[in-house]
Amino acid sequence: MVDVISSIDKVTGFSAAGVHCGLKKNGALDFALIVSDYDCATGAVFTTNRVKAACVLADMDKLSRAAGRIRAVAINTRSANACTGEIGLQNAQHTAELVANKVGCEPDQVLVLSTGVIGMHLPMDKIACGIELAHQSLGDCWQEAAAAIMTTDTRPKYASVKVTTDSGQTYTIAGISKGAGMIAPNMATMLGVIVTDAALTIEQAQQTLLIAADVSYNRIVVDGDMSTNDTVSLLANGASGVQLQTADDLVRFQEALTALCSHLAREIVRDGEGVTKFVTVRVTGAPDDESARRIANTIATSALVKTAFFGQDANWGRLVAAAGRAGVPLEPQNLRLWIAEGEGTNGALLLFAAGMPTDYQEEAAAAIMRNDAITVTLDCGMGHGSSYIWTCDLSHEYVSINADYRT
Amino acid sequence: MVDVISSIDKVTGFSAAGVHCGLKKNGALDFALIVSDYDCATGAVFTTNRVKAACVLADMDKLSRAAGRIRAVAINTRSANACTGEIGLQNAQHTAELVANKVGCEPDQVLVLSTGVIGMHLPMDKIACGIELAHQSLGDCWQEAAAAIMTTDTRPKYASVKVTTDSGQTYTIAGISKGAGMIAPNMATMLGVIVTDAALTIEQAQQTLLIAADVSYNRIVVDGDMSTNDTVSLLANGASGVQLQTADDLVRFQEALTALCSHLAREIVRDGEGVTKFVTVRVTGAPDDESARRIANTIATSALVKTAFFGQDANWGRLVAAAGRAGVPLEPQNLRLWIAEGEGTNGALLLFAAGMPTDYQEEAAAAIMRNDAITVTLDCGMGHGSSYIWTCDLSHEYVSINADYRT
Numbered sequence: 001m002v003d004v005i006s007s008i009d010k011v012t013g014f015s016a017a018g019v020h021c022g023l024k025k026n027g028a029l030d031f032a033l034i035v036s037d038y039d040c041a042t043g044a045v046f047t048t049n050r051v052k053a054a055c056v057l058a059d060m061d062k063l064s065r066a067a068g069r070i071r072a073v074a075i076n077t078r079s080a081n082a083c084t085g086e087i088g089l090q091n092a093q094h095t096a097e098l099v100a101n102k103v104g105c106e107p108d109q110v111l112v113l114s115t116g117v118i119g120m121h122l123p124m125d126k127i128a129c130g131i132e133l134a135h136q137s138l139g140d141c142w143q144e145a146a147a148a149i150m151t152t153d154t155r156p157k158y159a160s161v162k163v164t165t166d167s168g169q170t171y172t173i174a175g176i177s178k179g180a181g182m183i184a185p186n187m188a189t190m191l192g193v194i195v196t197d198a199a200l201t202i203e204q205a206q207q208t209l210l211i212a213a214d215v216s217y218n219r220i221v222v223d224g225d226m227s228t229n230d231t232v233s234l235l236a237n238g239a240s241g242v243q244l245q246t247a248d249d250l251v252r253f254q255e256a257l258t259a260l261c262s263h264l265a266r267e268i269v270r271d272g273e274g275v276t277k278f279v280t281v282r283v284t285g286a287p288d289d290e291s292a293r294r295i296a297n298t299i300a301t302s303a304l305v306k307t308a309f310f311g312q313d314a315n316w317g318r319l320v321a322a323a324g325r326a327g328v329p330l331e332p333q334n335l336r337l338w339i340a341e342g343e344g345t346n347g348a349l350l351l352f353a354a355g356m357p358t359d360y361q362e363e364a365a366a367a368i369m370r371n372d373a374i375t376v377t378l379d380c381g382m383g384h385g386s387s388y389i390w391t392c393d394l395s396h397e398y399v400s401i402n403a404d405y406r407t
Numbered sequence: 408m409v410d411v412i413s414s415i416d417k418v419t420g421f422s423a424a425g426v427h428c429g430l431k432k433n434g435a436l437d438f439a440l441i442v443s444d445y446d447c448a449t450g451a452v453f454t455t456n457r458v459k460a461a462c463v464l465a466d467m468d469k470l471s472r473a474a475g476r477i478r479a480v481a482i483n484t485r486s487a488n489a490c491t492g493e494i495g496l497q498n499a500q501h502t503a504e505l506v507a508n509k510v511g512c513e514p515d516q517v518l519v520l521s522t523g524v525i526g527m528h529l530p531m532d533k534i535a536c537g538i539e540l541a542h543q544s545l546g547d548c549w550q551e552a553a554a555a556i557m558t559t560d561t562r563p564k565y566a567s568v569k570v571t572t573d574s575g576q577t578y579t580i581a582g583i584s585k586g587a588g589m590i591a592p593n594m595a596t597m598l599g600v601i602v603t604d605a606a607l608t609i610e611q612a613q614q615t616l617l618i619a620a621d622v623s624y625n626r627i628v629v630d631g632d633m634s635t636n637d638t639v640s641l642l643a644n645g646a647s648g649v650q651l652q653t654a655d656d657l658v659r660f661q662e663a664l665t666a667l668c669s670h671l672a673r674e675i676v677r678d679g680e681g682v683t684k685f686v687t688v689r690v691t692g693a694p695d696d697e698s699a700r701r702i703a704n705t706i707a708t709s710a711l712v713k714t715a716f717f718g719q720d721a722n723w724g725r726l727v728a729a730a731g732r733a734g735v736p737l738e739p740q741n742l743r744l745w746i747a748e749g750e751g752t753n754g755a756l757l758l759f760a761a762g763m764p765t766d767y768q769e770e771a772a773a774a775i776m777r778n779d780a781i782t783v784t785l786d787c788g789m790g791h792g793s794s795y796i797w798t799c800d801l802s803h804e805y806v807s808i809n810a811d812y813r814t
Binding site for chain 1: 459490492711717723724727731742806809
């Protein structure tokens with residue numbers, strides 16, 4: 001059992017800062033900087049959207065050359081630097097140069113992450129100011145860094161885990177993330193930076209992050225949209241002196257990293273735009289895992305399912321109807337559908353079986369639906385494929401936030 | 408140019424009724440019956456959802472045996488008769504028997520359509536009462552029939568078109584439809600009954616309906632959900648004495664039927680749940696038509712795009728980002744995006760080209776976005792594939808309607 005805590009104490013050889021440089025109008029923190037004293041082996045996963053932000057294109061390029069030597073990550077809000085053409089690429093490069101000057105490294109060693117409005121150029125004078133201020137403020141300021149990358153998030157998301165190796169050495173993995181709209185599997189407006197003072201190879205950094213992201217960041221749906229900017233990176237600087245020498249050490253690192261990413265990904269859903277309920281959609285008994293995932297995703301992106309959750313309505317009909325249009329050859333007769341409170345299946349109530357509603361009590365279902373966290377389990381009765389998605393309801397607040405976002 | 412009018416005068420040999428039989432609580436019309444004096448050649452398209460209502464399964468079965476002899480269509484609201492097991496099938500059959508007794512035909516000659524809550528059994532005593540009342544009221548009561556099939560629709564949808572053949576004979580095609588939620592391509596909670604007094608073969612009825620539905624009912628998206636009950640049928644009783652003898656006659660019939668279905672399908676979107684804007688999404692220059700359709704559909708189902716329309720925000724970034732995740736290998740540099748008021752492209756304003764926003768004036772874009780009808784055109788700059796979808800915005804009212812639907 002991995003013990004993820006909702007705070008970050010210290011990660012050896014890393015420092016962080018979050019400052020205000022005028023990107024947000026209300027004086028809130030709006031620019032974050034994370035610096036390592038040593039070169040980092042770095043892995044990253046990026047949006048699969050065909051329309052990629054300038055910073056994403058630039059970071060992908062840098063990692064192809066300098067994945068073993070990353071020293072810093074700069075993150076701005078307000079502008080996504082997406083659909084910004086040649087100037088956007090120049091601005092991303094200029095940001096990296098300014099950071100590199102401060103840190104004392106090459107621009108290729110600086111990742112730049114952006115989030116905000118698509119099509120707006122980075123206001124470079126403010127970015128320069130942000131780099132200046134953030135560099136002065138560097139320290140164990142992880143909470144400030146997490147706050148400085150928020151857009152429509154209502155609270156900062158940061159967590160860490162301490163791991164002890166076979167030989168009794170200790171290292172830390174810590175991460176910050178943001179949501180909160182354009183959230184769909186395979187990344188969204190979502191940004192995440194994970195750091196560890198354990199020593200990893202580039203391949204280990206990339207591989208362990210891929211595995212962790214596949215069961216965490218890639219399992220969350222707020223609105224089914226996928227952004228141009230999604231990026232999660234893992235930087236390992238080895239400053240703890242801990243090498244992952246045994247197979248067991250690597251397994252333990254993977255477990256800890258996965259638990260940390262799961263924690264941060266779920267925090268994104270919990271704090272999704274307008275969210276009032278955290279919903280885990282579990283699909284079992286599908287022909288294969290991919291089919292299960294497709295069904296879970298169709299349920300999780302259904303506007304009718306999501307509004308029913310907002311209405312605290314145990315509307316199994318919409319859940320079954322969504323499953324039925326997922327493109328998987330389901331047999332309605334074989335479906336069984338449960339709801340349960342919380343994130344597990346304890347006390348699950350069977351709502352649907354043998355092609356019909358069961359004789360469940362509406363009050364028992366209503367009591368479950370009143371919880372902040374609800375788990376839906378759909379068994380397809382076909383095979384051994386299974387999957388899950390973490391998602392949320394669709395509320396008035398979501399509409400308000402997104403009808404007014406640019407104005 | 409086909410002249411579709413928003414009324415139904417008379418269709419020779421057909422009669423219609425809409426009555427209240429206690430299915431809806433407020434005394435509103437809730438049960439419709441359409442009867443032909445003669446056997447009808449009948450085509451139909453049904454939901455592709457794997458979870459199909461009992462009435463859909465029963466109607467598919469009947470059409471396999473009696474597609475040349477259909478005499479009546481009965482439509483109830485309140486209960487979808489979906490996920491109702493053996494009892495649901497028996498109730499659908501019993502409804503057909505009761506209608507058949509009144510009309511003087513076999514149960515196989517009666518189609519039964521249902522719309523409403525999934526998992527609720529048909530209240531057969533009320534249905535029997537509805538059949539009794541409707542049969543007494545049969546006449547040219549198309550408006551009442553259209554009103555009697557409404558659920559969350561705010562207005563009845565009915566229209567007709569008169570066609571003159573090469574030889575100067577005249578016949579009518581008329582139809583009623585309902586929406587208004589669970590609307591997605593390949594049918595939704597959507598019901599439609601089209602009747603004509605022209606004479607068609609079964610194959611002509613099926614084929615012309617398939618062609619018309621493909622460019623009308625299958626092009627509409629309200630919320631991206633697909634229901635268990637979607638059914639559109641075309642009944643041709645030949646009572647006008649008009650045979651479609653020449654190739655030109657058949658083409659003219661197809662054009663008139665397509666225009667009628669397009670009219671009714673667009674009415675469904677215009678009156679979709681919570682809709683404040685009618686949006687036509689056109690995609691051109693895609694690798695092929697199927698890719699174009701996938702892009703149009705991804706845009707049309709994007710919660711972020713739809714809330715931006717509700718907010719009257721010319722948020723081209725969300726449009727481009729949605730296109731980018733459609734699974735088509737787009738090149739952002741080649742995309743061009745216009746918006747225009749109304750349902751055409753006159754006065755279209757280019758918002759995005761060469762990977763960046765153009766230097767359009769925000770006020771010009773805002774003026775277009777304030778219209779009730781807006782057309783978005785995305786040219787992919789890749790090939791000759793094109794498609795379109797009719798859709799709408801996502802409003803507070805949609806959330807209210809669907810959070811509270813069952814209660």
